[in-house]
Amino acid sequence: MRAFFLSIMACIGLALPSWLQAAQEVRVGGYDFPPYLFRPESVQPRGLVVDLLPLLNRLQSDYHFVLVPTSASRRYRDLSTGRFDLMLFESSQWGWQDTPHLSVPLPIEDAELYVALAEPGREQTYFDDLTNKRMALYRGYHYGFAGYNADPDFLGKRFAAQMTYSHDSNLRMVLMGRADVAVITRSYLQMYAARNPLNAERLLISQRADQVYQHQVLLQRDGVLGVAQANALVKQLLNDSDIRKLLKHYYLSIQNNGIHTP
Numbered sequence: 143m144r145a146f147f148l149s150i151m152a153c154i155g156l157a158l159p160s161w162l163q164a165a166q167e168v169r170v171g172g173y174d175f176p177p178y179l180f181r182p183e184s185v186q187p188r189g190l191v192v193d194l195l196p197l198l199n200r201l202q203s204d205y206h207f208v209l210v211p212t213s214a215s216r217r218y219r220d221l222s223t224g225r226f227d228l229m230l231f232e233s234s235q236w237g238w239q240d241t242p243h244l245s246v247p248l249p250i251e252d253a254e255l256y257v258a259l260a261e262p263g264r265e266q267t268y269f270d271d272l273t274n275k276r277m278a279l280y281r282g283y284h285y286g287f288a289g290y291n292a293d294p295d296f297l298g299k300r301f302a303a304q305m306t307y308s309h310d311s312n313l314r315m316v317l318m319g320r321a322d323v324a325v326i327t328r329s330y331l332q333m334y335a336a337r338n339p340l341n342a343e344r345l346l347i348s349q350r351a352d353q354v355y356q357h358q359v360l361l362q363r364d365g366v367l368g369v370a371q372a373n374a375l376v377k378q379l380l381n382d383s384d385i386r387k388l389l390k391h392y393y394l395s396i397q398n399n400g401i402h403t404p
Contacts, residue, residue, distance in 0.1 A: 165206040168366050170195065171226035173214045173282070176309055176330045177392045178231045182211035190392045191230055197385065201378050205366065214282025215292070227365035228372070233355045236284040237292060244361040246372040249380070249397045250389065251356050253328040254285065256348035259316055269323070269348045272301060278312035278321035281305040285325055286353035309334070317344060325352050332393040356397060 172182040172191050179189040187209065195207045210226040218241045220226060232238070234245055256269045272287055279297060284290040288297060297303035304321055306312055309330050315321035326334075328351070335342035359372055367375070379385055380396055389395055 165199075165203055166366055168205045168207045168228065169210045169226035170207050171210050171212045171217055171220055171229045173212050173217055174307060175214070175231070176327065177333050182209060187211075190388065190394070193388055193391075194230070194385075197382070197388065198375065198379065201382060202375070205375075214280075221360065221362050224362060224364070227362050227367060229360045231357045232360045233358060234360070235290055235355070237290065238360065242363050244363055244369050244372075246359040246361065246369055246376060248357040248359050248376060250394055251354065251397045252394065253354040254325050254352040255328050255331060256350070256352060257313065257316060257324045257326050257331065258322060258346045258348075259319065260344055260346040264346055266346075266349055268346065269350060272323060275301070275322040276320075277301045277303040278315045278324040279303045279305055280309065280312065280325075281307055283325075286351075287325075313341070313345075317341060329393045 170191065172179045172187070174181055175189075177189055179187060179191045181187055182191075191209065195209060198205075198207045210220075212220045212225070217229065218237060221229065221243060222241050231248065231250070234243075256272075258264065258268055277297070279285065279301075281294060282292060284292045285297075288301065291297070294303075294305050297305065304315065306315075309324075309326050312321065312324035313326065313334065316324050331347065359376065361367055361369065361372055386396065
């Protein structure tokens with residue numbers, strides 16, 4: 143009787159519509175990268191990635207996306223060892239050269255900008271030469287002015303860099319005169335200015351970007367999603383009206399709808 147019951151249940155399972163069957167879990171790696179992600183290891187992480195995963199889960203039923211915390215410097219190893227399947231809002235030039243991966247365009251642009259204390263007579267030319275400036279940098283990040291070399295020892299010796307784990311800490315060092323220049327993600331800087339207008343008025347922001355990048359989705363080669371599936375999901379996401387509202391909240395926008403196919 144028990145065998146008969148189990149066989150009936152198995153047949154019922156096979157007959158279930160796809161929307162009732164268990165979705166395949168997709169692990170999304172995330173590290174502290176404001177405004178995309180704030181403190182992913184905390185009980186209540188926040189940021190664009192946290193808000194985006196429920197939207198991805200709502201748009202389809204084949205996959206269930208979950209956040210897996212990592213760090214800026216550890217993320218390469220974690221992707222290659224299969225700790226997670228993909229990363230959102232990445233760029234292949236950020237140290238991924240030696241890590242096997244696949245990539246899918248994610249047409250959302252951002253940049254890194256130089257920030258200094260606004261002082262009488264100080265102009266944009268202040269940012270022309272960074273070699274004699276005390277830099278406040280985010281540990282594990284890759285910067286264009288340093289040739290994308292994220293090694294803390296190199297940055298400390300070459301640029302007198304002070305390394306922190308917070309954009310706010312770097313901005314405070316500039317405001318207090320403890321650092322000459324910080325490099326801040328453009329979208330986060332706009333968010334900071336909206337919330338701290340008085341502090342923002344005291345800052346000189348470069349018109350020249352340290353780097354401008356169009357984001358990518360980086361995939362583990364043997365992960366749950368391949369390039370074709372990821373492209374289809376990105377296309378579906380970009381065609382949903384909620385993504386534009388979400389991006390606007392984080393001072394971002396879709397640059398185009400050109401999704402490449404393999």
